[in-house]
Amino acid sequence: DVKVTQSSRYLVKRTGEKVFLECVQDMDHENMFWYRQDPGLGLRLIYFSYDVKMKEKGDIPEGYSVSREKKERFSLILESASTNQTSMYLCASSTLQGTGTEAFFGQGTRLTVV
Amino acid sequence: QKEVEQDPGPLSVPEGAIVSLNCTYSNSAFQYFMWYRQYSRKGPELLMYTYSSGNKEDGRFTAQVDKSSKYISLFIRDSQPSDSATYLCAMRKGSNYQLIWGAGTKLIIKP
Numbered sequence: 637d638v639k640v641t642q643s644s645r646y647l648v649k650r651t652g653e654k655v656f657l658e659c660v661q662d663m664d665h666e667n668m669f670w671y672r673q674d675p676g677l678g679l680r681l682i683y684f685s686y687d688v689k690m691k692e693k694g695d696i697p698e699g700y701s702v703s704r705e706k707k708e709r710f711s712l713i714l715e716s717a718s719t720n721q722t723s724m725y726l727c728a729s730s731t732l733q734g735t736g737t738e739a740f741f742g743q744g745t746r747l748t749v750v
Numbered sequence: 751q752k753e754v755e756q757d758p759g760p761l762s763v764p765e766g767a768i769v770s771l772n773c774t775y776s777n778s779a780f781q782y783f784m785w786y787r788q789y790s791r792k793g794p795e796l797l798m799y800t801y802s803s804g805n806k807e808d809g810r811f812t813a814q815v816d817k818s819s820k821y822i823s824l825f826i827r828d829s830q831p832s833d834s835a836t837y838l839c840a841m842r843k844g845s846n847y848q849l850i851w852g853a854g855t856k857l858i859i860k861p
Binding site: 640667675676677678679680681684686726728730732738739741742743744 | 756758784791792793794795796799838840847848849851852853854
């Protein structure tokens with residue numbers, strides 16, 4: 637069974653803290669993505685990576701950075717957490733093989749910044 | 751204007767009804783059209799995808815693409831309470847693996 641695993645389901649952090657969200661996939665996928673999901677706004681792409689050590693900005697990269705040192709792991713970093721970063725964060729992976737239509741998602745991390 | 755527009759709902763229908771979910775888009779370069787289903791407190795999962803125009807059927811689900819109108823639909827026949835979820839449309843161009851998402855429609859099937 638294919639799997640994308642996010643390190644935490646729920647996180648509560650204080651304003652100004654540095655926050656790390658970890659994502660691991662076991663499918664040997666080339667592409668990995670970080671999204672945030674807010675009511676009425678759908679999925680918004682923060683960053684994506686198509687190879688180890690490669691990263692591309694998505695639609696809303698401000699306040700975030702990422703790291704991909706190994707193919708299976710993609711980390712999202714909130715440099716200085718703020719209350720407007722309270723959201724559901726979803727990691728996904730996909731392959732360049734075939735149609736490339738299917739993205740596999742983790743279960744999500746609900747982050748609350750207080 | 752967003753590239754992909756989707757009514758967030760909620761859409762509430764009785765069990766057994768036919769459900770129609772829709773998205774419109776503005777970029778004629780989109781070639782792959784997908785529907786994802788997301789249950790509460792879970793990540794989205796791919797339900798169906800269609801390449802270019804036409805229909806695709808899978809059990810009670812039918813996906814339809816009308817490229818001339820830039821409009822895609824998902825039909826659910828004989829809807830069940832277990833179909834209650836948020837349905838997200840997604841699209842991508844042929845040369846780019848990045849998906850562009852609709853906002854998602856929350857569907858509620860009442861027993």
